[in-house]
Amino acid sequence: MSVLVIAEHDAGSIKSATFNSVSAALLINADVHVLVAGLTCGTAAEQAAKINGVTKVLLADAEIFQHSLAENLAPLVTGLASSYDHIVFNATAQGKNVAPRVSALLDVAQISDITKVISADTFERPIYAGNAIATVQATDSKIVITVRSTAFDAVSNGPQSAPIVLVDAVVDSGLSSFIDANTISSDRPExxxxxxxxxxxxxxxxxxxxxxxxxxxxxxxxxxxxxxxxxxxxxxxxxxxxxxxxxxxxxxxxxxxxxxxxxxxxxxxxxxxxxxxxxxxxxxxxxxxxxxxxxxxxxxxxxxxxxxxx
Incomplete structure (x- = not known):
């Protein structure tokens, strides 16, 4: 089956780490789908559709996804999991927040911070603060991984445009609510x-x-x-x-x-x-x-x- 990559975005554009995760996903399977969840994030979905190697984009556009709360994103991802063998997150703050919840709901082990894809079920990841590299083989039917973006070259955009499919939003879990975000704006690179x-x-x-x-x-x-x-x-x-x-x-x-x-x-x-x-x-x-x-x-x-x- 296909690989599902969970995109990170700011509604208007896909964040850079997602391009690296797609690169890792393509080493697992040539059929890569990308999930874009948010509010009024159609522009981000259109950009995801142009990423080289992406064959389909799933768009979940609803208010409950506006701030990427893990308590709402995780049930959405697990609801889609039956169609995928692999679910790929960025090893970022958001990915590290959502991925463990998805793993727990699916009752599978998570493989964190991979730096190399050896095969569809075998990966390398750093341990002991990067002083050793572990080779890990997954035995679960669903494999949830987070990708260290610096270990994979980012894929680029192409002239093609993958189909965008709307998916239904889940019901608000009510377990959390967005209060405020203290962000620092800068003209410098991320x-x-x-x-x-x-x-x-x-x-x-x-x-x-x-x-x-x-x-x-x-x-x-x-x-x-x-x-x-x-x-x-x-x-x-x-x-x-x-x-x-x-x-x-x-x-x-x-x-x-x-x-x-x-x-x-x-x-x-x-x-x-x-x-x-x-x-x-x-x-x-x-x-x-x-x-x-x-x-x-x-x-x-x-x-x-x-x-x-x-």
Whole structure:
């Protein structure tokens, strides 16, 4: 049977991680369907229909899906599951919220954060903060997986347009309600899909220093701004900027770590970056073990100099 990919979108467009998940799904089965659930999300469904490899788009357009509440999305997905052997989510905050509920409702084991498809029932996934890779074989009749987007190349849009089929909405579970969303708007690229990332650590000392030191460099490079967990916990950077095992997993072309010592939790989220540059005043900082280029010195002097030289 087919593979069902659960799309993430902002009503107007499909989010980048979905393109990576479709790429993984195509390695499982050539017949890939995409579910777009939301309110007035027809435009997103039309974009999903143009993704190379997608053969059908399922559109669930109803008010109860407007904010992607897991308590309503999970019953929708499980109601469609009888037609699919595989259900694929992005390994994002939304995917990690919905996928376990779907797995529980289907009474199957979930395979999380896959980085490689070996066969239709066998996958690789990192364990121990990425220090080991486990090969996992599923034995359930339905396989629920989440996909680490940085491990798969994103598919592109094509000239074709897959058929869009309307599906009936489920009844509101009443288990949760949307109250508010605190989001940060920025002209910079989305962290998880950025080609260049400038990240700051606790050594920056304050949110004012985080912005003052890193922003000029990020603007020169057209980079997204990230942070270590320590910097986020200290209030220097927003939660959405956290890179690491409990934050976002990234693999940009260039990752610049400023004042980040290199805890295992942080390295697990960025060590697959193509080029890593570390700036730290501690020559023994673990970050230098994974860095391609390291600069030992005062970040308050080095980062402005670097920005000025660009």
């Amino acid at each position: 962290l998880i899909s950025a080609k260049v990332i400038v990240s700051g650590g606790r050594a920056l000392g304050s949110s004012e220093s985080y912005q003052r030191v890193l922003t000029p460099l990020a603007e020169k490079l057209g980079a997204a701004m990230g942070a270590s967990r320590a910097a986020v916990d200290s209030g220097y950077a927003p939660n959405d900027a956290q890179v690491g095992q409990t934050g976002k997993i990234v693999a940009p072309d260039l990752y610049i770590a400023v004042g980040i010592s290199g805890a295992i939790q942080h390295l697990a989220g960025m060590k697959d970056s193509k080029v890593i540059v570390a700036i730290n005043n501690d020559p023994d900082a673990p970050i230098f073990n994974v860095a391609d280029y390291g600069i030992v010195g005062d970040l308050y002097e080095l980062v402005p100099e670097l920005a000025a030289a660009l």
